[in-house]
Amino acid sequence: MSLLVLGINHKTASVALRERVAFGPEVAPRALQELMCTQGVGEAVILSTCNRTELYCSLEPEGDSHLVRMWLQNFHQLDENELNSCLYQYHGEEAVRHLMRVSCGLDSLVLGEPQILGQMKLAYTQSQKVGSLKGTLDRMFQKTFSVAKRVRTETEIGASAVSVAFAAVSLAKRIFSDLSHTKVLLVGAGETIELVARHLKEQAVSQMMVANRTLERAQNLAQEFDAKIMTLEQIPDYLPQADIVISSTASPLPIIGKGLVERALKARRQQPILLVDIAVPRDIEPEVDELNDAYLYTVDDLQGIIEQNMATRQQAANQAEIIIEEERDNFMAWYRSLESVKLIQDYRGHAEQVCQQELLLALQALAQGKDSQQVLQRLARRLTNKLIHTPTQALNQAGKDGNQDLLTVLAHNLKLGQH
Structure with a gap:
């Protein structure tokens, strides 16, 4: 699964185009449902304000940002060249960083303005109602809201008048x-x-x-x-x-x-x-x-x-950027751990399957009256051989390839040579 942000804003598009790309409250639920029907889109949130329209998606392996872009173009019946000239997109950790910057008002027309966070929360709630939030994107938005709160608490980003x-x-x-x-x-x-x-x-x-x-x-x-x-x-x-x-x-x-x-x-x-x-x-x-x-x-x-306060806000914005980098790294560490969790589950499932197979053979042997000590010794030997088979193959192949870095990693993780 990958993270995608696709959108236009006041920096890239004219008011006229932003009006045509906007999703009003009367069409947003239908748009979310249609976007979720696009191939490879697993989750989606649509943020639409007077200054920006952005699609936040988590994509399945078969998903493609091009398909999302085509959906946006077709939904609003836009000219491809006109839209593409104004469109920006972010993937992975840059998508997370962009979302956090938007929520804190760092990407707004008025630096640090607080209204965007409320608009983002409305977009999130709307996606919840439609059912287009399930896991990763949900967690990403919840994390973003906590980051925005931290920035407001720890910096002066919203304390000074700039309108x-x-x-x-x-x-x-x-x-x-x-x-x-x-x-x-x-x-x-x-x-x-x-x-x-x-x-x-x-x-x-x-x-x-x-x-x-x-x-x-x-x-x-x-x-x-x-x-x-x-x-x-x-x-x-x-x-x-x-x-x-x-x-x-x-x-x-x-x-x-x-x-x-x-x-x-x-x-x-x-x-x-x-x-x-x-x-x-x-x-x-x-x-x-x-x-x-x-x-x-x-x-x-x-x-x-206002000019004096803008200088104060800019200083606060610099502090906010540091907080965002830290929180983005925290989220990405969690995000990357999702793959390792699945691998661990698969590995444990395989080990459990091997264990049950050998245990069944051992129980059958005992039921046939075979010597219990021999049965247990055979069970232990077969379990050991099967469980170390894959790591042994990896060590053997790394040795043949002369891959010293991999050998070092395997030795460390298998606790070899430690007495």
Whole structure:
């Protein structure tokens, strides 16, 4: 049995091709079942995200990576040359190493991002449900999950903010320490604000408010994050309640001006407000920063934080690579031992068969009234001859061939010349 990884990712393929090669949740179970019907595929997991599609397989002796590649091409009705130009594949220990690097976020668009591990666990669970995991690949994924946990525990790979959304919340946490007592006003309802809301939810903020040009999009966020919604025109009414304002819209003009913030501060009796403007063009007038108790940060300020943290993550990634090499070697030692286990079982089975045959002959001889001492001596002699026959042949052949290295190994393992 051999291990195979076949796939494309953000480094090798365009968004357009990645979309065509993706396996949505509605087709993934059927795809797994079809992949398992491919000649030589013993186990399979399909990992499909916006940035990668990868097939993880254990192949029987008759299996071939070419057959797996043809299956992928035919399933998505792709042009062979277009797919092959973007495809990568790994075998054996390189396949194990790749899986571990992916799970730890070392192969991600954003170094060290944690979402990929959750996506990998979903792919693993889906394969369990379909029945495409049986032994080796199952063990490989379980080992990988423990490696990812070890990397997160022993390094700072996920501790530093390297996205604008994460950096905005990290900045707020740095200033307020505990966000559980803060009220946050989010301006906008796009993807960035959604990510901000997810990070805020993890910090258990006391209340989230979402202001957007249209209430329909804001309503989706409100349901997921238990937030209060409002239109942009209602911001003046609710701004005094906000300890933190994070804004990201596509507005060509500022939404929050100096005068609006000044009035909100008076209503708050000069309790400070943190304002984080991650929009380009800016949503908050730069003059807001002139106000006492108003602390304004822009996307450029966050970029400086991100660049510092990327250096920290890179150092952590180097530590993670060392852990992965160690854990890969551990897994491969187990994997290689599978063949020796089968050989040992076969060897013991052969010895047991010889023993039973000779024992039966001895019992028959005793039943016929033959001398018991002679029967036992014959049993011992025949057992000895049969059990040492194969090692004796190996020693004899190594001597004829002048293979001193093999003779040394055989002598060591048979404990010859040791007194």
